[in-house]
Amino acid sequence: xxxxxxxxxxxxxxxxxxxxxxxxxxxxxxxxxxxxxxxxxxxxxxxxxxxxxxxxxxxxxxxxxxxxxxxxxxxxxxxxxxxxxxxxxxxxxxxxxxxxxxxxxxxxxxxxxxxxxxxxxxxxxxxxxxxxxxxxxxxxxx
Numbered sequence: 001x002x003x004x005x006x007x008x009x010x011x012x013x014x015x016x017x018x019x020x021x022x023x024x025x026x027x028x029x030x031x032x033x034x035x036x037x038x039x040x041x042x043x044x045x046x047x048x049x050x051x052x053x054x055x056x057x058x059x060x061x062x063x064x065x066x067x068x069x070x071x072x073x074x075x076x077x078x079x080x081x082x083x084x085x086x087x088x089x090x091x092x093x094x095x096x097x098x099x100x101x102x103x104x105x106x107x108x109x110x111x112x113x114x115x116x117x118x119x120x121x122x123x124x125x126x127x128x129x130x131x132x133x134x135x136x137x138x139x140x141x142x
Contacts, residue, residue, distance in 0.1 A: 003061045025061075032062035037069055041080040048082045 010016070010024050032040065040062065047055045054077060057063040063073075070076035077083035 004059045007058060007061055025064075029062050029065055032065045035065075040066060040069065041076075044077070044080040045082060048080075054082060 006028070007025070010021055010028070013021065016024065032043075035043075043062070044055060044060075044066070047059065051059075057073060060066070066076050067073065070079055074083065074086075078085050
């Protein structure tokens, strides 16, 4: 019996409740939780080599373990090296990086501008204070 059949048998067992089915699936997948990331990815590579196709979630008992460790199914297949990384994903990633860099530069310019304005305001307050003091002194001298 392969993993897909075993998984289907557990899910379709009329004698088990939903929580019992989930518990049984967790018990079956428990052994896979102890494996390292590389060992899990090697299991996926072995599946592809044996079956000459990409695995689906229903094909593997440890699909939840893979999802927990590697994220979306497609990303897991890319990390295993059995699926090419989508160009649209790489393009989006590149655009996000460029946008972050542009925004970082924009924030730096804003900070510089605010510092310059603060310096000018401080100089202006100093001049205003000096003028007020000299006016007060001139008023007291009269």
